[in-house]
Amino acid sequence: MASKTYEMDMCSGPLPGKILRFAIPLMLSSILQLLFNATDVIVVGQFSGSTSLAAVGSTGALTNLLTNIFLGLSIGANVLVARYYGARQEKDIRETIQTAMLIAVTGGVILIVVGLLVTYPLLELMGTPEDVIDKSATYMRIIFIGCPFMLVYNFGSAILRAVGDTKRPLYYLTVAGILNIILNLFFVIVCKLDVAGVALATIISQCLSMGLVVLCLMKEEGALKFHPKEMRFHKDKLLGIIRIGLPAGLQGAVFSISNVLIQSTVNSFGSTVMAGNTAASNIEGFVYVAMNSMYQSSISFTGQNMGAQKYRRVNKILLTCQGYVVLFGLTLGLAALFLGDILLGFYTNDPAVVEYGLLRMSIICPTYFTCGIMDTLVGSLRGMGCSVIPMTVSLIGVCGLRIVWIFTIFRFLSPTLTTLYISYPVTWVLTSCIHLITFLIVRRRYPKDDVEEPAPVTA
Numbered sequence: 001m002a003s004k005t006y007e008m009d010m011c012s013g014p015l016p017g018k019i020l021r022f023a024i025p026l027m028l029s030s031i032l033q034l035l036f037n038a039t040d041v042i043v044v045g046q047f048s049g050s051t052s053l054a055a056v057g058s059t060g061a062l063t064n065l066l067t068n069i070f071l072g073l074s075i076g077a078n079v080l081v082a083r084y085y086g087a088r089q090e091k092d093i094r095e096t097i098q099t100a101m102l103i104a105v106t107g108g109v110i111l112i113v114v115g116l117l118v119t120y121p122l123l124e125l126m127g128t129p130e131d132v133i134d135k136s137a138t139y140m141r142i143i144f145i146g147c148p149f150m151l152v153y154n155f156g157s158a159i160l161r162a163v164g165d166t167k168r169p170l171y172y173l174t175v176a177g178i179l180n181i182i183l184n185l186f187f188v189i190v191c192k193l194d195v196a197g198v199a200l201a202t203i204i205s206q207c208l209s210m211g212l213v214v215l216c217l218m219k220e221e222g223a224l225k226f227h228p229k230e231m232r233f234h235k236d237k238l239l240g241i242i243r244i245g246l247p248a249g250l251q252g253a254v255f256s257i258s259n260v261l262i263q264s265t266v267n268s269f270g271s272t273v274m275a276g277n278t279a280a281s282n283i284e285g286f287v288y289v290a291m292n293s294m295y296q297s298s299i300s301f302t303g304q305n306m307g308a309q310k311y312r313r314v315n316k317i318l319l320t321c322q323g324y325v326v327l328f329g330l331t332l333g334l335a336a337l338f339l340g341d342i343l344l345g346f347y348t349n350d351p352a353v354v355e356y357g358l359l360r361m362s363i364i365c366p367t368y369f370t371c372g373i374m375d376t377l378v379g380s381l382r383g384m385g386c387s388v389i390p391m392t393v394s395l396i397g398v399c400g401l402r403i404v405w406i407f408t409i410f411r412f413l414s415p416t417l418t419t420l421y422i423s424y425p426v427t428w429v430l431t432s433c434i435h436l437i438t439f440l441i442v443r444r445r446y447p448k449d450d451v452e453e454p455a456p457v458t459a
Contacts, residue, residue: 008164010304011086015313015320019301023293023324025166029157030289032173034282035180040198041282043184045275045347048194053348054274055135055195060281062122062260063143065253066115070107070151072249074100074158076241079303079382081162086307090223095234097159097217097224100241102231104155108148115144126264129271139195146203149210156213156226161300163224172212180205244382247391258399265406265420273417276356279347283340283357284364287332291372294325295379302383309451314443318380325376329369337365360421367425374398374428377435386442393438397431 008022045053077100084092119140123133157169180201187197217226266277298321305313336343344357378390405423413419 006160006163006165006167010164010301011308011310011313015301015316019294019297019317019320019324022164022166022300023297025170026161026296027290027293029166029170029173030292031286032170032177034285034289035177039181039184040202041278042347043188043198044195045279046349047188050275050348050350050353051131051271052135052195053278053353054129054271055132056139056198056278059123059136059140059143062119062126062263063140064255065122065257065260066118066144067111067147067150068252068255069246069249070103070111071154072247072252073103073107073241073245074151074155075248075299075382076243076245076387077103077155078158078162078299079244079385080237080240081159082300082303082383083307083385085163085223086304086310089307092237093223094225096237096241097226098231099234099237100155100159101152101226101228102233103238103241104151105148105231108151111147111151112144115147116141119144122260126260127267129267129274132271132274135195139199142196142199143202146206149203149206153206153210153213156210156217159217159224160213161296162303164300164304168216169213172209172216175212176205176209179208244385244387247387248382251391251394254395254399258402261403261406262420262423265410266417269417272350272352273356275348275350275353276344276358277360279344279353280357280360280364282347283336283343283361284368287329287336287365287368288371290328290332291325291369292375294321294328294372295375297321298376298379299383302380306384306446309447311447312450314380314384314446317383318376318439321376321379322373325372326369329372333365333368337361340365356417359417363418363421364424367428370425370428370432374432374435377432377439381435381439381442384442384446386438389438389442390435393434394431397434398427401427401430 008018010018010022040056041053044056077096080096081093081100084090084096120133120137123136123140128136153172160166160169183201183204184198187193187201191197193200214226214228217224218228220226263277267274298317301317301321302314305311305317340358340361341354344354347357348354374394378394381387381390402423405426406420410416410419410423
């Protein structure tokens with residue numbers, strides 16, 4: 001199937017070492033991907049001013065709102081490929097890949113059209129200040145033009161992750177990340193393109209990473225080999241990807257709605273607060289992707305073991321991932337807070353912006369590990385093929401409660417930034433408790449013991 005150098009048997013052997021070997025390249029890949037946006041923010045903050053910093057940083061929640069549905073479908077592709085790989089069903093792997101890559105291309109084209117049409121109206125709805133909105137719209141429109149590159153890369157990486165390969169996506173993003181930094185500096189400092197320059201640098205880099213992952217799949221042997229001319233929708237695979245991935249995508253989209261609402265509330269405090277919030281959010285993002293690697297690990301490891309009917313390992317996978325996520329979340333979160341002044345200094349020289357950034361970090365960073373606990377529980381549920389229930393729980397427990405918080409406690413009791421930011425840890429903890437109960441209920445649907453030999457269906 002996959003190259004023996006990169007594949008990983010997730011269905012046997014000690015879990016802690018394998019999960020860590022799987023997660024570390026994935027973590028580094030996510031950090032590099034995050035650096036695309038962080039470099040944008042740092043370059044414009046240092047060379048174009050706080051208005052450009054606010055313009056680039058304030059678009060993240062809105063961009064995610066429009067892209068998360070299709071990114072969620074990549075999770076569906078990951079789960080299906082992992083299951084078929086664990087069960088050694090090669091024909092199903094090929095058909096899933098053909099379907100997934102066509103979804104990526106189609107979704108990218110749809111996002112270009114939608115993004116170009118709705119960007120400015122949505123920014124107006126968010127109450128984006130007049131001194132920021134034109135630059136925000138310029139940045140977003142260029143970013144949306146690169147959506148096909150971004151989606152094809154993410155679907156391709158999801159396929160490789162399903163068979164245990166997290167190393168090659170890391171190599172590809174390293175090359176693309178270096179290019180992104182070089183182009184950022186060239187377009188902003190030399191060409192004076194401001195926010196348009198960093199957006200162009202991002203999509204050019206995404207194009208490179210997409211080309212590398214597609215070339216990788218085209219050179220594979222066996223079931224993972226990708227033939228672009230053979231892309232088509234296989235009905236059962238399409239429905240399977242939608243069944244698992246659409247709830248994940250909808251959850252991400254609605255999460256973004258609540259984040260857009262929070263961003264709109266932050267916007268009401270002015271561009272200086274926006275800039276501080278942007279810089280702090282970028283720093284916190286590095287903590288998040290470290291924890292998110294365990295979410296991705298729980299999906300792939302659980303998916304493969306479910307396909308191989310190694311049910312006894314499912315609980316061990318969750319416990320191992322949770323141990324790592326608490327370790328990463330606490331260590332990195334507290335380190336980010338301790339170094340907050342220094343880290344925020346990379347984004348801005350404005351003391352007021354740094355002060356507002358530290359305010360956010362003082363609340364989010366020490367409690368961020370609870371978000372990791374919540375996500376890892378969701379990953380295990382999705383690896384078992386359960387996606388609608390965790391979506392529903394997350395929407396009510398995080399998004400719903402966060403919106404209620406803004407329109408009640410924040411608006412009528414204490415309309416301060418501190419009150420606004422406290423809504424994050426409160427919703428993470430409550431939702432984690434409900435996800436744990438859900439996991440215990442869903443786990444009972446499957447046997448406690450392994451089935452020794454899954455029935456292979458090969459081409």
